[in-house]
Amino acid sequence: MSESTERVPATCPSCSPDAETVHEVLRSGGQATVRCTECDHVHKTRIEREQTATIDVVVSQGGESTTATADVPVEETLSAGDEFVLETDVAIMTVRITSLELDEGGRSESATAEDVATIWTRDVGNVEVDVTLHPKEGVDDETRSVAVPVPGDREFTVGETAEIGDEEFTVEQLLPRDDAGYDLDQLERPGDALPAKDCKRVYARDETGDAWSMW
Numbered sequence: 001m002s003e004s005t006e007r008v009p010a011t012c013p014s015c016s017p018d019a020e021t022v023h024e025v026l027r028s029g030g031q032a033t034v035r036c037t038e039c040d041h042v043h044k045t046r047i048e049r050e051q052t053a054t055i056d057v058v059v060s061q062g063g064e065s066t067t068a069t070a071d072v073p074v075e076e077t078l079s080a081g082d083e084f085v086l087e088t089d090v091a092i093m094t095v096r097i098t099s100l101e102l103d104e105g106g107r108s109e110s111a112t113a114e115d116v117a118t119i120w121t122r123d124v125g126n127v128e129v130d131v132t133l134h135p136k137e138g139v140d141d142e143t144r145s146v147a148v149p150v151p152g153d154r155e156f157t158v159g160e161t162a163e164i165g166d167e168e169f170t171v172e173q174l175l176p177r178d179d180a181g182y183d184l185d186q187l188e189r190p191g192d193a194l195p196a197k198d199c200k201r202v203y204a205r206d207e208t209g210d211a212w213s214m215w
Helices: none
Strands: 007-012 016-027 032-036 042-045 052-061 064-073 077-079 083-087 092-102 110-112 116-123 126-134 144-151 155-157 161-164 167-176 193-195 199-206
Touching (some): 077 092, 126 167
Parallel strands (some): 126 199
Antiparallel strands (some): 161 167, 167 199
16 A cells, blocks of 8 residues: 555445444545455445635744644634644644734634634744743842743743753742733732743742852
8 A cells, every 4th residue: 555545534334334434545536436444345435525725824933933834624713812733844833823814804813714814823832931030038139031941831830949941940920921811910829820831921039049140
């Protein structure tokens, strides 16, 4: 069998008349000739192919943008906040829709795929979180800001001491992103948690000590 052989789901009259199994397409057409991979039975069936639209996708990642395309069923409703896996020339990434550019012009937060010209997204699989670090009590240093790279699903919790790369800090406050869907403007109670992909900024107490100081 060639690696390019198309495979489709279909019922098999021989071994699986009530449930679909994987079939190899031997000959396309109105009535395609297929072979069941479970029992090797060859038969004809109609293959229903879903109509799709190829839509441009712009991905924002760390201040830079990457472009790609996605094949989406034309009747599917797309909405800001939806996440999906996107294959680009650079990598396979998980992205979140931030807005939709329509064929007729303008932007929308929700639309059917057939009406969408461009899907604007941001990478949420791997993100950089801005962290504002206040100096430890008794340490005569200035507040500093760093951007820490973490997986998007990595949670920050108020009260936890985190070690990321050369940085160590205790989380004091979390600011959700505007598109994260949280009712609160900030999370500051011990135990409050937020995944990195939803963090606009983390405020924390620097626990790194003097390791980073030029002195």
